[in-house]
Amino acid sequence: MCNNHVHSASESASSRRRFLGGAAALAALASSAPALAADDALPTNRIGGDAALQRLTQGNARYVAGKPTQRDYSVGRVARTSGQKPFAAILGCADSRVAPELAFDQGPGDLFVVRLAGNFVNDDALASLEFATKVLEVPLIMVLGHTSCGAVAATIQVVQDNASLPGHLPSLTTAIRPAVEAAARHKPADLLAAATAENVRQNVARLMSAAPILADLTKSGAVKVVGGVYDLATGKVGMV
Numbered sequence: 432m433c434n435n436h437v438h439s440a441s442e443s444a445s446s447r448r449r450f451l452g453g454a455a456a457l458a459a460l461a462s463s464a465p466a467l468a469a470d471d472a473l474p475t476n477r478i479g480g481d482a483a484l485q486r487l488t489q490g491n492a493r494y495v496a497g498k499p500t501q502r503d504y505s506v507g508r509v510a511r512t513s514g515q516k517p518f519a520a521i522l523g524c525a526d527s528r529v530a531p532e533l534a535f536d537q538g539p540g541d542l543f544v545v546r547l548a549g550n551f552v553n554d555d556a557l558a559s560l561e562f563a564t565k566v567l568e569v570p571l572i573m574v575l576g577h578t579s580c581g582a583v584a585a586t587i588q589v590v591q592d593n594a595s596l597p598g599h600l601p602s603l604t605t606a607i608r609p610a611v612e613a614a615a616r617h618k619p620a621d622l623l624a625a626a627t628a629e630n631v632r633q634n635v636a637r638l639m640s641a642a643p644i645l646a647d648l649t650k651s652g653a654v655k656v657v658g659g660v661y662d663l664a665t666g667k668v669g670m671v
């Protein structure tokens with residue numbers, strides 16, 4: 432009995448140590464976290480998902496119109512050494528033609544961007560987005576696909592023509608395949624466009640249900656997750 436008591440007391444001390452250790456690790460990871468840094472000089476990102484989305488929409492309108500904000504990138508450099516308060520996270524394609532900071536007319540420190548060909552959620556992308564939302568308190572995530580996406584086009588070839596790809600490329604097409612198959616079931620006139628939109632939708636859903644962190648944050652309303660597709664021809668981001 433006494434032994435049991437000692438055992439459980441030491442177990443609880445050890446779990447407390449583990450928890451404190453974890454909290455310290457998170458703090459170290461986030462030496463830039465708003466609550467932990469003297470970064471009052473930075474503009475707040477506690478604006479909510481709707482206002483964050485509005486900011487992206489307005490920035491994209493300026494970009495489309497060819498009237499981006501004139502910026503001196505050196506402004507705020509010193510303040511940014513103390514932390515970061517990005518107001519939106521973007522999960523975008525690695526495609527060289529789709530640069531979120533340009534497309535949404537934002538400056539350094541504004542967007543937390545995760546990019547990989549085909550803009551899908553894998554474990555590493557998810558971990559980055561968990562860091563953005565849980566630690567940096569980013570209120571909005573946008574999954575951003577784009578027209579003429581080579582990763583989606585390649586996946587269509589794999590699905591329809593049984594094409595085989597070299598190296599590690601199959602890991603991309605395996606991730607995108609469910610979206611291509613779901614879109615193909617509706618026999619759309621433009622399968623590439625339909626699969627691109629479906630890929631965005633599926634990854635929005637994946638983020639919203641990603642337990643424990645993002646599922647909780649989206650359920651409580653602390654984080655909003657939306658999807659968009661960037662049109663290469665116009666520069667406009669349409670919501671999916």
Ligand SMILES: [Zn+2]
Nearest residue numbers: 524526580581
């Ligand atoms: Zn792409």
